[in-house]
Amino acid sequence: MTFTISAPPHKKESITFNKLTLAKIIALMPVVLLSVYLFGLPALGIVIAGILAAVVTEVAIQKAFDQKITIADGSAVLIGLMIAMVVPPEVPLWIPMIGSVFAIGIGKHAFGGIGSYVFNPVLAAWVFLSLAWGSIMAPASYPQTTALSDLVLETGAGVMAGVSPLALLLAGCILILLRYVEWRIPVSFFVTTILLAVLLGDSLSYVILGVVLFGVLFLATDTSTSPVTKNGRVIYGIVCGVLVVVYGHFANYVDATFYGLFLANCVSALIDNNTLPGSYGSETYLQRKYKRILSKVPFKDRLEVLLDD
């Protein structure tokens, strides 16, 4: 009998990268279906074009550089799908296709592929398309979520990602509860945006636009482009929130999501590098201050235990 040898641990959770991507694709399906209902068949064409181009590019690049073909992990499909969701549905088919080629070729593989890229390929592709063909990429309308029914089906949404804030929120929450998606970033993002929006007097309805939710739950939480440290993720959420609101305040929250999150990607690594945790048990700055204050308290005999030795 040949035994297997490996380092501990010998039991692992069954979660895999493939499952993570698959879950996200499934989570986006309701929104895609709703947008096909809303925008008609052209939307379906855009989705197919985006996914197809992404998959073909991925295969071509991996063939050309003798790498393992990894379309099975679903990452290319997810990127293609997301690109289709962020371009206006009335654009010609070559727009999502070129977007997918850019996302996979430059955004993903030029940086080393899964896990190595520093800028979300979908955001990169959207910014690229907007800079390259600004007039084509301008959505036909910007959503104005005013009624409650708009949360379910936003008819004024200019892109597929915006058609149903509620469906996105539900999908995102499920993913968060399953721990497939990080919770710190969305939480600190929403706290920040809501505070800032109130402060700047922006309508709160803008903060819960479908595109904003899509951006925060699916793009900002892209693991490769967000910090890994716990504090880093909270700070990153705040940075995302500030950048989105600033742009959104002066322009609109749809473009703000993409530009703001893309800009946040730029500082993600910096946040990560500067929030590395200290040694376990070492005092944080606040703890030191707290101690100093306590040591001045007269009736400290009962509090003393908190001071440790």
Added chain:
Amino acid sequence: MTESNRDIVIIIGKLVLISVVASALLAITYVPTSEQLKKNYAEARTATLAELMPQAAEFEAVYGDEIINDEGDREILYYRAKDSSGNLIGYAFFRQHPGAQGLLEVAGGVDVSFNEVTGMSVMSHTETPGLGSKITEPAFRDQFKNVKVADLSLSKSGGAIDSITGATISSQAVIDALNAQVEVIQVAEG
């Protein structure tokens, strides 16, 4: 670095020498070229004026109060264009205006009734090559031929001028320059 004092003097001397030679060279180049430049400048202005108002035979400068150089010349606000028979047919002008990257100098002409702009020409600019630099290209310039002053705005805002893709700021700057100066002349001429 263990030069003796003598070496130091030599080094500084060489530095000074080269500076002096360089400045001499520059000065020697500067004098004739600046003359030529003035000539070119004047010629370019004349040519532009002629191009903007082909019917005009003479441009009469209207001077402002500010003195601009040592010779006591005063600034030129605009020109009155007159045909061969001396009738006033319009006004021509040069106007500086901030563009996207730096200052633009735009030349323009307008008819006597301030109804139509006769044309536009960019004298100098520092706009982004490939973007804002397209304001010098005929495709953009020709839009200004005989355009109504009322229509002098971007098509986005309902005017007659299509802006250059990706260079709205530069396009707007040209229009702003023309509008501003036309207004100045209108006020001055009553």
Added chain:
Amino acid sequence: MNALSEFIRGITKDNPIFGLVLGLCPTLAVTTSIENAIGMSAGTAFVLICSNLLISALRKQIPPSVRLPIFILIIATFVSIVEMVMKAYFPPMYAALGVFIPLIVVNCIIIGRAEAYANKNNMFYSLIDALGSSTGFLLVLVLIGGIRELLGTGQIVTFGVQIIQLPINPITYMILSPGAFLTIGVLMAIVNYRKAKKLARGG
């Protein structure tokens, strides 16, 4: 040392952009069109040749401790002269290049070659080196300019002649700054890839 190989070296191994990675700023800033690329290369070539020659001629006289200020003085003088003369006597050319001329002063290629080559070699070889580097610079600039102009405007128009027109929607992106970075990044990756392949084959 052989003149031809020195010349070729400036284009291939010691290519200012891909080999030495010098003078990136003008490379990226002016390559929005082939025309600009040619103009910039011409201005650079003139200054590079003149300064290489002069510095090589004076190299024994230049005290090492103030070498840099002297190089800069010499280069800046040439640049200023070029600018003034061109402005006065060749106004059309100046109109096309004017913006880029002062940039030549800080083009690292010139000071880099002055330091690395002209300061150590005789005038003949310094001239050859300047010619080689200029040619290398020109070729790369034209390549990058061509790519950006073609994709960014959908056509290439050089000195008023339309050379090629593509039936595409112009990609404004390529004219903007990211387009410049992207183009040079992709080109450098290709150069690296080919270098590595060649090395592994024993070339």
Added chain:
Amino acid sequence: MTLTTLLIQAMATLGGLGLVIGIMLIAASKLFKVETNPLVEEVVEVLPGANCGACGFAGCADFAERVVNENAPLDGCPVGGFETVKEIGGILGQEVSEAEKEYPYLRCNGGIHCVDRFDYVGIEDCTAVIMLSDGEKGCNYGCMGRGTCVRACPFDAITIGEDRLPIVNKNLCKSCGLCIEACPNEVLMFAKDSEKVHVQCNSHDKGKAVKAVCEIGCIGCKICEKNCPEEAITVTKFLAEIDQDKCTACGICVEKCPQKCIEIK
């Protein structure tokens, strides 16, 4: 303004500027003087700048300093090759002669011919496997084929071949020896190209133990030792060793070896 006044003013201004700057710089250079050895900087210039540490010092600059100030060997940098050695020699005014280049040679031909004791799941690294148990292979002396050397090479010169043994690409190898240092089983050694005959085994196990785990390992039968006309082969601790100074590459041992574990290039 006349040309003369302009000329004088210009010359005075720039000349004055030059004077001020010259004085300032000289003063500063005296004030903030740092002793540097120009030789060190020259040596740094000619070094490859890979900062790989193969010389045993903390990077190229450190090596340069040791060469100049502490008489470290000129050929200490294996990466630069003879060209560099010559240049350093030129700077320091020393004569140098070229040594023949050496490349890592693998003293094991086991690979797929050697049995695996277990099935390993984990990081691809020989040291890591050895940390878990004495190694995956039946033979404790041979190559694990998990590529620690591949990862150690800063020049991507090693790949693991079909037979799960490392292959050195001599075009890329700079003879830095980092792979040799990294190998936990010490199966790699330097060999010159002129050394034609090698024993492809590193096992000091007894013949029976070798045969049990490896089809082509040296069993220490001494046939080669007896047959070598130059007496270049000695078998110590069940492993044949070739004295490269004596070997004439006649190839007799290669033919006689019952295990076919001697190779002639």
Added chain:
Amino acid sequence: MAADVSLFQIFMDGVFIKNFLIIQFLGLCSFVGVTKDTKSAAGMSGAVIFVMALAATVSYLIYSFVLIPLKLEFLSLISFIVVIAALVQLVEFVVRKNIPSLYRSLGIYLPLITTNCAVLGVVLLNVLNEYSFIQSVVFGVAAGIGYTIVMLMMSGIRERSTLVSVPSSVRGLPQAFFIATMLSMAFVNYFGVIPL
């Protein structure tokens, strides 16, 4: 005309909208050369802010009080560059003496601030835009801050990139340019939206 430009606008221009590194392509050599780790990038940035502010000040003084009165504007390029060169050399001497570790990590790049287009760029743009003294200094500092921000972002990303696998032909400069592409994309449109 420069008088009506607010200091805030000049500041935003210098830091973001006309960011020297990724929008105007000024100072790229150090951008790709000294951003391998955050420490060197920060050190270099500090030096650049200092030199830029100093250069803006000195060049303004020379331009307004020497060159203009004497009508020697044609000497501006040459005198600016010489002054910058001298300033940088001074900084170099000081750093080499007092912070040797920083000097070692900045390697050849410190002397290269001399011809760093960015520093000359500040000075030339100040003249071109006819900025007043205070505006010139603000622009110099702003350009330096913009330089610093991008240098830090770049070095953070490059530092993190050493932890992940990058195709060997992309490693190094091409990767730096790809990152620059993305940074530039992020900057090109974002800050324009803020009304000044």
Added chain:
Amino acid sequence: MTKVNIMKNMPEKVIIPLKQHDGSICEPLVKKGDMVCEGQKIGECGSYDSASVHSSVSGEVVSIEEAPHPSGNKVNSVVIQPSEDAECVDFKPKDVPVSELANLIKDAGIVEHYGTPTHMVLKPEGKNIDTVLVNATSSEWIGGHYDTPSQYSSQVLDALKLLMKAAGASRGAIVLRNDDLESISAFDGLNFDGKNITVAPLVGKRKVKYYFKDMASDIVVVSQDHIYGRKILDLFTYNVTGRKVSFGCDPTDVGVAICSVKSAKALYDAVNAGKPYIETVVSVSGKVKDPQKILVRIGTPFKDVIEACGGYIGEAGKLIANGAITGVAQYTDDVPVSKTTTSIFVQSVDEVVRGESVACIHCARCVDVCPVNLVPSRLTALADQGRFDECRQMHIMNCVECGRCAAVCPSKIHVLQLIRYAKSSIEKAYEDFAPKQSSTNLKLGCCGGE
């Protein structure tokens, strides 16, 4: 409380490694062909960092050879074939003076489950121990050898007193697990030395020092959350006493001796029954027919233990000594149970984890689970590139090797393996000049990073 069975069948042969601890290997005292008795010392080493080895059966020495060892490597071992004819000695209680206790422990071959000989923990050379902790937080050791919880609790307390005596320590604590209600109730209300014992929870900054004062007692019983991992000593010390152990040091450097229930019991037996350390309780689980806790003789091959538990179910794919999370996988079932073996875990072929590792996606799941605030994903990348110095600066030495990071990684990266790789490289590099000064102010495992 799970019943402990006693393995009845005598194994065909026992393999007794001459090294079952960290430290010097023992010299064999017997040679091939000798007859040995149960409890006879068969290996000893003069140096202090070693524990003696005893025969666990009576029989004949058949060979002394390099044999597999549960640590993964081969170790020189004495192979004994049990036989009926060897005469046996009866164990007699020993009355030893306090000063001799440490020697008795060394002589009886008592070793902590983490490898250090117990006398090294209690009487480290040149260090003073002031507090002895008995770690009862790990489930495997609780209740072994004892029939009822009450018997267990009083014996452990007695053993703790012995340990304190041996160490010359003034204070001692037994640390239980919060969710081990059975043990907690066994201790709670127990009258010991005229005092009623209350099990006190360790919360926040309320460490054991507080309870010594609060209860005015030198011996307390406390409880805390379950922490696990191979290298938890430093973390355990910090959590219980608040003292921080710096890099290159161990808890003894801050005056803390950590013993297991198992060694406490062994000491109790050595003193009260005169019995050396020759048998141990092993919990056998996984794909065996009859999983149980079983008392076996040290040196019994795994296959005999598994046989005694009913044998494998189906084809075994992985055989793990010491638990599924931190254990060492074995390549043969001929390895013997050693003093540090606490459990045997068998996985079937299908259960073996073989997920192919792909690039880290920075999902930060590992960061979220790490009990000592490390960033395993970054450590992994650094370790993979051999950048050990940076690992050290990121406090890699704090890692308790709990394996949670590797367990949750969706990319199936061998996180813990890489971390251990780096740790062993760092240890090797620093062996020569480990800063051995002890200080309570140093950060836990602070490794020169700051």
